[in-house]
Amino acid sequence: MSDHDIHSAHAHGPITRAGDIPEHDKHDEHDHNSHDHGHGGIGKYLLVFLALCGLTTMSFLTYSSVWPWRDQPHVGWAFMMAVSCTKALLVVLFFMHVFWEANWKYVLTIPAAMMAIFLALMLVPDVGMRTRMVSQERALRMARTSDVLLMEQAAEAKVLAEPAH
Amino acid sequence: MNASATSLPHGHDGHSHGQDDGGHHGHLTLQYQPGLPLSRGKLIMWLFLSTEIMFFAALLGSYVVLRFGAPVWPKPHHVHLSEPIGAFNTFVLICSSVTIVLALESARANKAGLAKMWMLLTLLLGTLFLGVKGYEYQAKFSHGIYPQAPRSRIYEKPDLYYGSAVRERLGEPAIIDKLKELDDTPADKLTPEQVSARGRLQQVRKMVASPEQQAFDLAVVADQVMPLPTEGPGGSHGGGGEGGGHGGHVSGLNDIFPWLRLPAVIPGGNMWASTYFLLTGFHAIHVMVGLIVFTILLGYKLGPKDAGKIENAGLYWHFVDLVWIFLFPLLYLF
Numbered sequence: 001m002s003d004h005d006i007h008s009a010h011a012h013g014p015i016t017r018a019g020d021i022p023e024h025d026k027h028d029e030h031d032h033n034s035h036d037h038g039h040g041g042i043g044k045y046l047l048v049f050l051a052l053c054g055l056t057t058m059s060f061l062t063y064s065s066v067w068p069w070r071d072q073p074h075v076g077w078a079f080m081m082a083v084s085c086t087k088a089l090l091v092v093l094f095f096m097h098v099f100w101e102a103n104w105k106y107v108l109t110i111p112a113a114m115m116a117i118f119l120a121l122m123l124v125p126d127v128g129m130r131t132r133m134v135s136q137e138r139a140l141r142m143a144r145t146s147d148v149l150l151m152e153q154a155a156e157a158k159v160l161a162e163p164a165h
Numbered sequence: 166m167n168a169s170a171t172s173l174p175h176g177h178d179g180h181s182h183g184q185d186d187g188g189h190h191g192h193l194t195l196q197y198q199p200g201l202p203l204s205r206g207k208l209i210m211w212l213f214l215s216t217e218i219m220f221f222a223a224l225l226g227s228y229v230v231l232r233f234g235a236p237v238w239p240k241p242h243h244v245h246l247s248e249p250i251g252a253f254n255t256f257v258l259i260c261s262s263v264t265i266v267l268a269l270e271s272a273r274a275n276k277a278g279l280a281k282m283w284m285l286l287t288l289l290l291g292t293l294f295l296g297v298k299g300y301e302y303q304a305k306f307s308h309g310i311y312p313q314a315p316r317s318r319i320y321e322k323p324d325l326y327y328g329s330a331v332r333e334r335l336g337e338p339a340i341i342d343k344l345k346e347l348d349d350t351p352a353d354k355l356t357p358e359q360v361s362a363r364g365r366l367q368q369v370r371k372m373v374a375s376p377e378q379q380a381f382d383l384a385v386v387a388d389q390v391m392p393l394p395t396e397g398p399g400g401s402h403g404g405g406g407e408g409g410g411h412g413g414h415v416s417g418l419n420d421i422f423p424w425l426r427l428p429a430v431i432p433g434g435n436m437w438a439s440t441y442f443l444l445t446g447f448h449a450i451h452v453m454v455g456l457i458v459f460t461i462l463l464g465y466k467l468g469p470k471d472a473g474k475i476e477n478a479g480l481y482w483h484f485v486d487l488v489w490i491f492l493f494p495l496l497y498l499f
Contacts, residue, residue, distance in 0.1 A: 042270060049263045053256065059494050060252045073499075080494040087490045095266050095483045097476075104201045112215035119219065120226025128230040143321035143432035145237045147384075151323065151393055151430065154384035160365045 048094045059083040210477040221488050228440045237433045242394045251497035261290035262486045265479040272472045280467040288459040312442040319434040323383040330428040332373045362421040391417040391429035451485045
């Protein structure tokens with residue numbers, strides 16, 4: 001399909017262009033403007049803005065003491081990712097005008113998004129699982145949860161704080 | 166996609182438009198259009214953005230994979246990240262996204278002055294974002310958190326390597342002089358906090374030099390040099406040591422004597438620093454490019470003729486905002 005398009009564009013392009021480039025472009029631009037004004041409008045942008053602010057506050061809630069699942073980080077992560085995806089969708093659809101665009105939007109965004117997902121997935125075996133099987137030497141030098149615990153114990157023990165006081 | 170594969174130059178032959186030319190025909194007078202139904206600049210911007218999607222997806226994907234594959238990852242307050250500051254920066258970027266959209270709308274409505282005002286505001290908000298980012302970077306640098314040695318003073322665990330690094334630093338001639346000076350200073354010339362810290366520092370020096378040191382001793386040393394801040398009761402804790410001296414928490418020796426700059430322990434801190442600076446650094450570069458574009462655009466009239474330029478700059482800027490929308494929770498709240 002695209003081959004055919006390019007071909008036809010090449011075949012007819014110069015003939016059209018010889019006529020009225022400025023008029024064509026102007027008309028196109030104007031058409032586009034009225035098209036967007038029909039859907040967009042400042043009110044809608046402000047509404048999206050308020051939604052984005054509200055969503056940011058919502059993801060910030062997971063950090064505050066109001067959040068009821070503080071002991072289960074996975075709940076917060078899933079929630080925040082959902083909020084982020086919603087925010088991203090709002091920005092793409094309305095601020096980037098994708099909501100009002102023609103079907104070319106799918107041609108550009110879907111393959112890019114799929115490749116992005118594949119890219120991350122392909123990293124999982126070599127990078128994500130890199131610490132499942134490691135040499136003993138590396139295991140000895142690698143930071144572990146036990147190191148954090150050790151430091152927390154050291155902080156609680158207050159070995160040095162006492163004699164100084 | 167193309168309506169006019171067989172059309173004449175001024176194509177009014179209504180038969181040729183395909184069924185997939187969605188959303189574009191309310192009237193029957195068809196226009197010949199070579200290629201996709203959008204301007205060349207916009208098409209190229211979108212193609213560029215699709216490569217950018219993959220670029221940041223690679224970075225974010227590696228971050229997520231590295232983070233969840235790591236046996237231990239520092240908590241945000243371990244690495245002196247302030248969630249409120251991050252949320253503020255998110256807010257700044259969202260605001261700038263709105264102002265650039267309003268600049269575009271004003272330009273299309275032939276209100277060039279208003280468009281310029283919104284554009285200037287976008288530029289200022291972007292600069293504010295970078296300023297806050299710089300302030301945050303400074304908080305990392307002042308705690309010895311850099312992406313790489315020798316500037317980075319972060320050790321992964323309080324082991325023998327850490328102990329010898331502390332010993333080495335304490336043995337540097339400049340530090341020996343400073344320590345002697347500190348020991349000779351009469352107590353009434355120091356604050357009570359400094360006197361207490363001096364006593365602890367003397368014991369740390371003994372502990373590090375002792376031949377019978379044990380794993381726990383080194384953990385004590387690491388805790389004295391730069392404690393891993395414990396999470397406060399919900400959102401009220403100071404969010405790390407930016408301001409120093411937040412209530413109830415003991416400051417580390419590095420905070421009390423900034424010249425000391427002893428190696429510190431943050432388990433998982435090195436990988437964290439690498440990913441943090443890479444992600445936020447590339448994002449900051451994108452912000453800078455956006456600011457340059459806005460500065461150039463401010464030289465134009467910003468009437469309806471320049472709307473295309475503003476639209477493309479805006480598309481780029483929204484993308485930068487989009488990346489931050491994912492970066493903020495991933496870096497600050499996970």
